Amino acid sequence: MWPNKFDYQRAESVDQALELIGDEGKFLAGGHSLLPVMKLRLSAPEQLVDIGRIDSLRGISADGGLTIGATATHAEIAASGDVQSMCGALADACGGVGDQAVRNFGTIGGNIAHADPASDPPTVLVAAGASVNIQGSDGSRSVGAEEFFVDLFETALEDGELITSVSVPDLSGQKTAYAKFPHPASRYAIVGVAVALSMDGDTCTGASVAVGGATVKAVKCAGAEAALAGSSLDDAALNAAADMAKADIADWLAGDVAYPESYRQQMAGVYLKRAVKAAAG
């Protein structure tokens, strides 16, 4: 609970933030991923560069799709009417991160940069086909969410790069949902399943599915998507999709002593069905 010594500077702009961040520095926004590990002395950055007051990183805009600033808080996203209409699953997922205090401080940028495999937003971003907008000293780039999350606590971010925003397509024509089985202690996901369904009447014409919590990163589930597409989302299709989801994540499983991989894998199937029912419901 007593972090190592560190220096602190506040950046006024993205350019200044990129200048200030050294080899051993970390960007600080809401601090709800970084500060806990610093307090446990599991991380000891020598320098924190506070990006929390850079205007260009804030806010949520909707123009044919969502652009969510890196320092938009979970609470802002959960409460945003634009997010609720264009990607309801993301609003729901952000509304279930931590507790109210965490949601009021924690930011989407900090959340995905930390890349905790059991966190909720990454799973929805992968299912939604979102992309992460990144600024470095050499320029900017955009990385699809699926590629952005590389492995356990590992992302496509290079040293010194800063997430500026997240782009989420307008999914208002689809049905989205995020179904989460929270760990009773941490309330992180034991498993979280995000789905986005295109429907034509009772027929599912296309599906996007991602699983997190049970895995080292949010995993896109092509097999489950194929099982749902073209179906009427009947029990047989749901059971097939659940089985496929379990296979889709087989190479990426994660677990702990209380909730082992095998259990989480099975629960991915159960929660896939719950997510589809919630979306179609």
Next chain:
Amino acid sequence: MSTRIFGSGIKRREDPRLITGEARYTDDIKLPGVLHMAVVRSPYAHANIVSIDSSAAEAMDGVVAVFTGEDVDLAGIPTAWLIPDSDLKTPEHPALAKGKVRYVGDGVAIVLADDRYTAQDAADVVDVEYEELPVVVDPEAAAQDGAPQLFDDVENNIAFRWVMGDKTASDGVFNTADVVVRDKIVQQRLLPTAMEPRSAMAQYNPATQELTLWCTSQNPHIHRFIISAVTGLNENKVRVIAPEVGGGFGSKIPCYPDEALVSWAAIKLGQPVKWTETRSENYQITIHGRDHIQYVEMAASRDGKLLGVRATVYAGMGGYLSTAAPGIPTILHGLLYVGPYMMDSVYCESIGVMTNATPTDAYRGAGRPEATFLLERMVDMVAKRIDMDPAELRRMNLIPAFEDGHEVATTLIYDSGDYPAAFEKALGIAGYDDFRREQAEARGDGRYLGIGITAYTEMCGLGPSQVAGAVGFQGGLWESATVRVTPTGKVQALIGASPHGQGSETTLAQIIGDELGFPVDDIEVIHGDTTETPMGWGTYGSRTTPVTGAALAKASQKLKEKARVLAAHLMEAAVEDIEYADGSFSVKGSPDQSQSIQDVALMAHLAWNMPEGMDPGFEESQFYDPPNFVYPFGTHIAIVEVDANTGDIELKRYIAVDDCGPQINPEIVAGQIHGGVVQGIAQALCEGVIYDDNGQLLTGTMMDYTMPRADMFPNFELGETVTPSPHHPIGVKGVGETGTIASTPTVYNAVLDALTPFGVEGIDMPMTSAKVWQAIQSAQS
């Protein structure tokens, strides 16, 4: 006639300062020149210390000193419950490890620095070289030949072997019984998790040679004599102050090395020294609870008469024997083996085993939950075996109502009880028969509902000092109190006990107000400072209301008698003609002539006109040694639903009917039951320490260790019956632990009842969704 304050659910007077953050805890107290202590703790569960190099730490700016176990000349931290006839070994517990560490977190050095950060930074660079030794954390494994040995003088790590009952007689019962059921029950380790972590600050005054220790203590007078013993200071030169203490649940009974170390360092360095544990330290070094491996059997007749229970218990003690540890799995455990049932045969062999884990000690309920659980588990197993409804089996075996003493096979004499009344009341609230119909219908729909019932009694209000002595407790168990009334009629009640969240400042004031007629807002209950307060043995074992409450009631009654005589004198009436009502004395037949209790108090202080032979002043003290324990009782019922797809458990209803005698403050009683029930259910469903094979604590933070949360629980449905204790001046019994004692088996049995269609026989606690789901899969395959 005003409403009687006794029995009134007035708000807790403690709460405003607690809720607004104005309460002052140990860590809030600032002293000029204070040094901060950080403890270098072993990362290994079992290792020899090869060398300690503190040079880098000592060289840091702001570091005042670094000391190791070789530097610290304190006596060992004592064990204070020496169970007789148990071949008890009390291995030395140095304040800092000497040569060897025995659990992760065992202190090897202390750093004293100008601030908290520097102390921690310096502790991180103290270079300790260890030679790792084999580790054992399982208490049964630790007691076997060939297990790693923690102490040279504790063979097979067995610190004691305590036997209750007649083995031959017990064997006779079990050999001839129609039915014997048996199970291995693991009472997992639990973390007490008081909201306030432990903290200690010491200041030594060389001019007066007095040491003042502020610390998180449930029993400052016990801390005083232990600190006196380990430092060598005379007890009258040690002042221990427990300021606001934010919960304990037993974890603040023991005297730990940390309190001794700040005391030693403050004397050594001539500066005040403070230490406050982090939550990580709290989980690693503050005592854990439970940790039993029990082999339990129950014998019964085919038609449902319970004949006997017997158990072999391996109780994990951890790396050292904590202050009261040996008493928990023995006296406070085995003596509860009869419970509320007519059962004539009990036998217990409890083996206390040293393990490479955090020391264990009293945790809310302390031995009694572990006994109640095994009884109730066995009763359900008997019911299943003989195909009898578990409610009916309990009903036919409950001890009938008694008002003044009932001796049971464990030799205890229960004070009073009406178990059938509480039992039927709880079943009535639950609608038991209707539930069984609902359950059958739900199963038809693929929904799995279950019900669990616990009938219990427990012994608390510890207790007669003669018994304490007979069972090796190194202290008395009486309490003392002074009721002091100022000239202006305001009351200070000074007590030796040390409440830390129970609402006793309110409850005890109600007792005094009820006896003497002072408005409760005019009564201050003062506790926690060994210099301000009279001797007392502390707040634990649900004893403060029954024992301190009795002392206060009797002191108040003495004052009232003095007041009556003085009032008669002042009104020139005969004492026999004085009537008392609502804090006012009047003369029979002349109601217009009266003296209020405040008037009398003033006149006693002025002493201008005293009756012949009466001393001035308005203050009385009372020592109270209870003649027996008190035995609250009741019946709890839980209704759960299990999601067979995930193993998730929903607690749908929880009914608690408890009898703690007359309730002084029903709101506080309800609060105690709520909290206790939550902690007990948490043991069944979510809390549990996990160590790996190397003795590393895997549940070291609240991210991994599942504390119960409000959203796990329905609104509790409470009911009560009222059976006064016959031996108590105001009839009251303790209620601090009943919830924890009753609720764990209630919910556990409810879950197993829900899983009956799957044939699940048992699940180790905590019954996480993963374990429940796995049990369903295993039973079906």
